[in-house]
Amino acid sequence: MAQATRRRGRRARAVLAVVAAVAFGVAGCDAGGGQEPGAAGSRTPSPRPTPLWDTRPGSVAAVGDSITRGFDACAMLTDCPEVSWATGDSEEVDSLAVRLLGRAGAAGRSWNYAETGARMEDLPEQMARAVRRRPELVAVMAGANDACRESVSAMTPVAEFRADFEAAMRTLREALPKAQVYVASVPDLKRLWSQGRTNALGKQIWKLGMCPSMLGDADAMDTAAVERRATVQQRVEDYNEVLLEVCAEDRRCRTDDGEVYAYRFGTAQLSRWDWFHPSVEGQAELAEIAYRTVTAPGP
Numbered sequence: 566m567a568q569a570t571r572r573r574g575r576r577a578r579a580v581l582a583v584v585a586a587v588a589f590g591v592a593g594c595d596a597g598g599g600q601e602p603g604a605a606g607s608r609t610p611s612p613r614p615t616p617l618w619d620t621r622p623g624s625v626a627a628v629g630d631s632i633t634r635g636f637d638a639c640a641m642l643t644d645c646p647e648v649s650w651a652t653g654d655s656e657e658v659d660s661l662a663v664r665l666l667g668r669a670g671a672a673g674r675s676w677n678y679a680e681t682g683a684r685m686e687d688l689p690e691q692m693a694r695a696v697r698r699r700p701e702l703v704a705v706m707a708g709a710n711d712a713c714r715e716s717v718s719a720m721t722p723v724a725e726f727r728a729d730f731e732a733a734m735r736t737l738r739e740a741l742p743k744a745q746v747y748v749a750s751v752p753d754l755k756r757l758w759s760q761g762r763t764n765a766l767g768k769q770i771w772k773l774g775m776c777p778s779m780l781g782d783a784d785a786m787d788t789a790a791v792e793r794r795a796t797v798q799q800r801v802e803d804y805n806e807v808l809l810e811v812c813a814e815d816r817r818c819r820t821d822d823g824e825v826y827a828y829r830f831g832t833a834q835l836s837r838w839d840w841f842h843p844s845v846e847g848q849a850e851l852a853e854i855a856y857r858t859v860t861a862p863g864p
Contacts, residue, residue: 627651633679650851713776767840
């Protein structure tokens with residue numbers, strides 16, 4: 566019993582010694598007017614994390630359809646990539662790539678893989694070609710041709726449109742997890758119809774088969790024609806909702822938040838050959854919207 570009592574006594578004294586040493590150390594720090602160099606409270610602050618979005622990417626690739634190819638902007642029924650809103654070198658347009666990289670930089674570090682007539686189902690293959698360049702930013706504008714079909718029944722179902730866009734994003738992410746994406750909304754096709762139908766030449770071009778679901782029988786105002794155009798309009802809005810939702814799931818993806826769709830194209834912004842595709846001036850407006858979105862401050 567006495568031996569056990571002595572052991573408990575030694576343990577108690579040891580505990581008291583530790584407590585006293587800790588108390589003395591704390592008092593010593595306070596008495597010195599602050600902590601000694603290297604103390605926990607004086608550690609150098611960690612650097613701020615790199616922002617997820619770089620407002621000055623070093624290279625640009627573009628994917629999409631005829632709008633991004635500058636179709637009908639320079640000549641009838643012809644691509645004109647030099648005035649593309651995304652990668653063109655025209656001084657009249659001042660493309661997204663030129664604004665971000667400078668004219669010389671855009672010449673060597675921007676690439677256009679869009680194709681006239683392409684639909685969303687073509688985007689994964691275009692994206693696969695684009696990622697080989699390892700761009701820091703991919704600009705996307707696709708979806709108009711999914712609504713511009715020979716009939717409303719032939720329009721791409723919304724679920725398929727979503728699956729194709731998701732597949733394109735997976736293709737990008739598997740190869741380039743840190744690449745940024747700018748996604749333009751699908752333009753307001755009904756607005757383009759309402760502006761272009763005032764031009765006789767444009768309507769003749771439309772009869773060659775340009776976006777018949779919206780532009781067919783351009784002057785018809787019967788119930789069936791009105792309902793047909795409204796159906797196409799609703800599908801475009803559904804596509805834009807998909808673009809917003811899928812992009813929102815990716816931390817390095819930005820949409821124009823519907824700015825292209827909301828832009829009120831007038832006759833000056835429409836091709837003087839088909840009165841449907843953007844003119845050079847229209848391409849410049851698209852470039853401005855894209856640049857404003859890409860360079861906006863963010864996380």
